[in-house]
Amino acid sequence: MQTPTLRDVADAAGVHPATASRALNPATRGLVNAETAKRVIKVADSLGYRPNPIARGLKTAKSGTVGIVIPDLTNPLFPPILRGIEDVLEPAGYSGLIVSTDNDSDRERTLIESLRSRQVEGLVVATALLDHPLLEQLHREGVRMVMVNRRPRDLDVSSVTPDDALGIELAVRHLVELGHTRIAHLAGPSSTSTGVARAKAFRNAVRDLGLTDEPALARECAAWTEEAGAAALRDLRAAGADFTAVVASNDLIALGCYDVLAECGLHAPDDLSVVGFNGMPFLDKLAPPLTTVTIAHHRLGGEAARLLLEAITEPDRPARSVLLPPTLVVRASTAAPR
Amino acid sequence: MQTPTLRDVADAAGVHPATASRALNPATRGLVNAETAKRVIKVADSLGYRPNPIARGLKTAKSGTVGIVIPDLTNPLFPPILRGIEDVLEPAGYSGLIVSTDNDSDRERTLIESLRSRQVEGLVVATALLDHPLLEQLHREGVRMVMVNRRPRDLDVSSVTPDDALGIELAVRHLVELGHTRIAHLAGPSSTSTGVARAKAFRNAVRDLGLTDEPALARECAAWTEEAGAAALRDLRAAGADFTAVVASNDLIALGCYDVLAECGLHAPDDLSVVGFNGMPFLDKLAPPLTTVTIAHHRLGGEAARLLLEAITEPDRPARSVLLPPTLVVRASTAAPR
DNA sequence: CTGAAAGCGCTAACAG
DNA sequence: CTGTTAGCGCTTTCAG
Secondary structure (H helix, E strand, C coil), X not given: CCXXXXXXXXXXXXXXXXXXXXXXXXXXXXXXXXXXXXXXXXHHHHHCCCCCHHHHHHHHCCCCEEEEEECCCCCCCHHHHHHHHHXXXXXXXXXXXXXXXXCCHHHHHHHHHHHHHCCCCCEEECCCCCCCHHHHHHHHCCCCEEEECCCCCCCCCEXXXXXXXXXHHHHHHHHHHHCCCCEXXXXXXXXXXXXXXXXHHHHHXXXXXXXXXXXXXXXXXXCCCHHHHHHHHHHHHXXXXXXXXXXXXXXXXXXXXXXXXXXXXXXXXXXXXXXXXXXXXXXXXXXXXXXXXXXXXXXXXXXXXXXXXXXXXXXXCCCCEEEECCEEECCCCCCCCC | CCCCCHHXXXXXXXXXXXXXXXXXXXXXXXXXXXXXXXXXXXXXXXXXXXXXXXXXXXXXXXXXXEEEEECCCCCCCHXXXXXXXXXXXXXXXXXXXXXXXXXXXXXXXXXXXXXXXXXXXXXXXXXXXCCCHHHHHHHHCCCXXXXXXXXXXXXXXXXXXXXXXXXXXXXXXXXXXXXXXXXEEEECCCCCHHHHHHHHXXXXXXXXXXXXXXXXHEEECCCCXXXXXXXXXXXXXXXXXXXXXXXXXXXXXXXXXXHHHHHCCCCCCCCCEEEEEECCCCHHHEXXXXXXXXXXXXXXXXXXXXXXXXXXXXXXXXXXXXXXXXXXXXXXXXXXXX
């Protein structure tokens, strides 16, 4: 026998399917005689009945699902964000459909199309670029969405992002307090809000702390990756820049710095102090353990999910943006300059 | 205007919805006049029509989705497996619904229930325990599934797992060739096939290579975690065991060994050679870089997805088990004993 | 080759 | 409080 339907339950309980439906749905149970409800429920679970949310969705135009759009699952930044999202979604009776765009905008378009055809009620988006036509279009079409980690410029959508300015300031202040005066910055791609915000925050922090802001000490990385970080640092060194510390725009870029140091037979922090950003796992096991600005990624995801659920239940609420405060975790990759 | 339905397309093209349906579905397009089909298709995409897979699923009892059950997304072992799965699913027109059980069997039951109610056509399961009543029950109920990474004992289901025996043999042989004769093993939980298989393989390898198999040199870890690995190594040391190398049953357990060495002011490989298993990312950045047995996790996932699709399209095929060959990656955590 | 009709499993009016 | 009716969007007989 196949999985029983609402009809089977109704027949077995001697009631009409509509009554069974009402009895089984907590929200409408009040409309039904308590006795009948009890009986229906008993029959239902003796038959092992389990409602078919697909059929329900067809009728109610609510799927109980939201789409989660991330660039790359293998980037250790995202699993904790996903966990945070799921931890909020699940108790609310929603489930998340996760897709990985691979930083490919065609793929992103296709995957979001497929999410929409699956009738997701909203989107949590972690792939935002500063200038992101697809997201603008979706927004115009009235798709409910929340940005996490990054956000587009000029788009009135809710978002949950780290307080990049504060994070970078913590990093720079730490280096200045150690005595560094020539500090380089390896910025993330300028196509992302985080890349731009951190680069700008770096310049501000440097000035605020009384150092001079030297453009020659900054490089933009082509991607948020180890390879791009390594390339940027090589470039900086090749240009003859003189610096004793580097603030990397994320941890992977910082790892790229480690690679370059190893190539050159140099060591952190003796030859160069290095600070990362994000607080990936296992950073404490590196050689040397990496000083980094840490974000509570779990919370980042949780807040985003909460905002999305809110947008779903109260569509008229204006967009809100949440900034999560970072903390600096000092480890052995930073020390006073020699 | 809302997203157009098949009816809208049919009306606009001046045909019956049934005809439009046939024209739009490549599989039934042959049943329709080529001209008509062409016209319908043109109208469809001028309207931006996109079929509703939910409604289709309701009728055809096929959802185009499979469930993916993993213990914990934040374990770096799983993202590459997921990638491998998605890379196979997607071109086949399927999508994966990912759930994270958190190693909690109640949660697992609930989540699998919810996947089934969402009409998944099959399951890729990465949470298998050797003795796993829930999976046995699902199997009896005819749920199509494929195990990945681990598998239950005595259950006739398809699986894709690493060749644990070969992997451990590579590790032990490497240590023996370096001159080690007293080698310890930190086994994974004996509730999992990988834990048991690797422990057994260790004993065999030791004997085959002419050493004596000493039970006093083995400990079972309570979990596949850093903490459990550390606890096991502490225990071994406290018991006064004498050994110069340790084969950890996975990389996280090996990281636990690093923690204990650091606590005691000791260093790998001088005081103890350490070998891991899995080939997690960033192992090359550790202090010291970890020698490990590497598995192509991406392929592990890909093969599993392929087997599942096969089981879906040809339900009568017998179960198959695929063993993926590991390779040993030698880094600086192993050296000749002092 | 195409239209008519029925129905997948469920819920939302509307009566009674 | 409960049954009737209708229909979500699509596919699939079955006729024509």
